[in-house]
Amino acid sequence: MHKKEEEADNIDKQELWERRLKWIMPFMAITFAILIWEFLVRYYEVPHYLIPAPSKISATLWTDGPSLLKAMLFTIKLTFFSLLLAIIGGVLLGMLFALSRTIEMSLFPFAVILQVTPIIAIAPLILIYVNSTFAALLICAWIVAFFPILSNTAIGLRSADHNLRDLFSLYRATPWQRLRFLMLPSALPYFMAALKIAGGLSLIGAVVAEFVAGTAGQNTGLASRILESSFRFEIPRMFAALFLVSILGVSIFLITSLLSHIVLGHWHESEIKREK
Amino acid sequence: MSKSNPIIHMGKVKKTFENGTLAVQGMTLDILKGQFISFLGPSGCGKSTVLKMIAGLLRPTSGQILINGKKPNEISSDQNIGYVFQDATLMPWATVEDNVFLPLRLKGITKYQASGDIEKALQKVGLKDFYKSYPRELSGGMKMRVSIARALIMKPKLLLMDEPFAALDEMTRFRLNDDVLSFWENADLTVIFVTHSVFESVYLSNRVIVMAPRPGRVIADISLKDSYPRSEEYRTTSAYTENCRLVSGHLKNSMVKE
Structure with a gap:
């Protein structure tokens, strides 16, 4: 008995260590990379207008903090709303596709055309047709983010187990009950996978759209800061803005992953930790 | 408990799938209320198709199926049918x-x-x-x-079971067989049980329908008179062995004819 307890204790400790390792390893690897970068820049005396050292970038982050954070807030707003619209549009249209093959066959080509045409090529047109710059940027980011949600939701809604579908027919389920209790839960893993992709894409869409728009002034995002900095050769500021874009991207990834874990963790194979 | 009225009537039921496969050919059968009936046959003999047609999940190409005098899709939702699939089919x-x-x-x-x-x-x-x-x-x-x-x-009132225990180990299968028998004995229930196991069909049912494939059809309708309750000891009786031999013989015949 005593031995068994000891064994269980060891397993617990090992698991705890593994869980910590999941955070420690990436943290150490990144710290190491930054140190090497700092060292190489200093050792070879690379001028900061070519490649700034991490210390220089963090100093810039500190001094330019207020203006960069304001821009970051704008980008967050743009990304968030475009993702939200992509979810609403993608899920609604996905449901429509799942309900009717005819609608899917008619509308799917449009979705594909929107998806495969590079956003850089469509953005100037949108900027011409839409008065409000924010709305134009939103549309661009939305176009990029919406397709994976639409496509995955449509596939997910159709992926319900055919025996379960028979069971719902047997018990005379209404179309609404079928959607609510069978199709939506079946689609959830597909939707969560799409959300992880669309989250990143909406940020890419937001940044690219702003680049194309070439907007300047107070109410602009991180992409505008990067553009500005490149015109003025303020390379450390460019890196600082770039750093914030990356932080944003990583945060979106972590949030969507966490969301996926919360929603699917108790039942879906993709989120379940296997016993060893 | 009345166990003599027909609950299901099948008249010349035929099912052809869209790809041209003749799954069930002219099947006529009356299933009495309270029976424990097994459809026994090799894969592809249309036994699951028959079950799905009774449940109203598939429509016969011709012929008719009546449950208490009504078509499967016309029976009210209160007169419900229980259905157990080959895998548990639970919502994960x-x-x-x-x-x-x-x-x-x-x-x-x-x-x-x-x-x-x-x-x-x-x-x-x-x-x-x-x-x-x-x-x-x-x-x-x-x-x-x-x-x-x-x-x-x-x-x-009607429980349809489509090879429910095929994927389980023998011990579990035996235990679940006894459970199903006890549910059936203690309720006003008619059970239609699809299986490819001779032993299971004989152990459970009081009537075995042997089916043959290509095209799916009934080749024997065997009544088993052994009394209930049946328990593990029944598996070792000579009556059980004799019934298994009888049913097996019919099943073999169906394979030879093929």
């Missing part, structure tokens, strides 16, 4: 409790109103303590018990 995102609750939920009954029924159904299959578990946490046999509890919660 829902707990055991919610899976068993499903048929009642689809009838618009609240969980609060249903809680007593859910508890009874789970108690019946011996899974009362697992009501908060998710299907992935259960063994194959336990999942099948949940599936049976779900089929029984509506207190159906």
Whole structure:
């Protein structure tokens, strides 16, 4: 008995260590990379207008903090709303596709055309047709983010187990009950996978759209800061803005992953930790 | 308990699939109320297709099926049919409790109103303590018990079972066979059981329909007179062996003719 307890204790400790390792390893690897970068820049005396050292970038982050954070807030707003619209549009249209093959066959080509045409090529047109710059940027980011949600939701809604579908027919389920209790839960893993992709894409869409728009002034995002900095050769500021874009991207990834874990963790194979 | 009125009438039922496969050819059969009837045959003999047609999940190409005088899709939802699939067919995102609750939920009954029924159904299959578990946490046999509890919660008059225990180990299968027999004996229930096991069909049923493939058809309709309750000892009696030999003989004939 005593031995068994000891064994269980060891397993617990090992698991705890593994869980910590999941955070420690990436943290150490990144710290190491930054140190090497700092060292190489200093050792070879690379001028900061070519490649700034991490210390220089963090100093810039500190001094330019207020203006960069304001821009970051704008980008967050743009990304968030475009993702939200992509979810609403993608899920609604996905449901429509799942309900009717005819609608899917008619509308799917449009979705594909929107998806495969590079956003850089469509953005100037949108900027011409839409008065409000924010709305134009939103549309661009939305176009990029919406397709994976639409496509995955449509596939997910159709992926319900055919025996379960028979069971719902047997018990005379209404179309609404079928959607609510069978199709939506079946689609959830597909939707969560799409959300992880669309989250990143909406940020890419937001940044690219702003680049194309070439907007300047107070109410602009991180992409505008990067553009500005490149015109003025303020390379450390460019890196600082770039750093914030990356932080944003990583945060979106972590949030969507966490969301996926919360929603699917108790039942879906993709989120379940296997016993060893 | 009246066990003599016909509950299902099948007249010249034929089913051809879209790809041209003749799954069932001119099947005529009356199933009496209270019977435990097995459809026995090799893969592809149309036994599952017949079950699905009785449930109203597939429509016959020609001929008619009547349940208590009505077509399967015309019977009211109160006269419900219990259906157990080959795999447990549980919703992986829902707990055991919610899976068993499903048929009642689809009838618009609240969980609060249903809680007593859910508890009874789970108690019946011996899974009362697992009501908060998710299907992935259960063994194959336990999942099948949940599936049976779900089929029984509506207190159906007709229970359709499509090779429910084919994927389970022998010990579990024997135990579940006894469970199903006890549910049938203690309720006003007609069971149609699809299987490819001669031994299972003889152990459970009082009537075995032997089917042959390509095209799916009935080649023997055997009544088994041995009395219930049947228990493990029945498997070692000469009557059981004799019945198995009889049914096996018919099954072999169907293969030879093919």
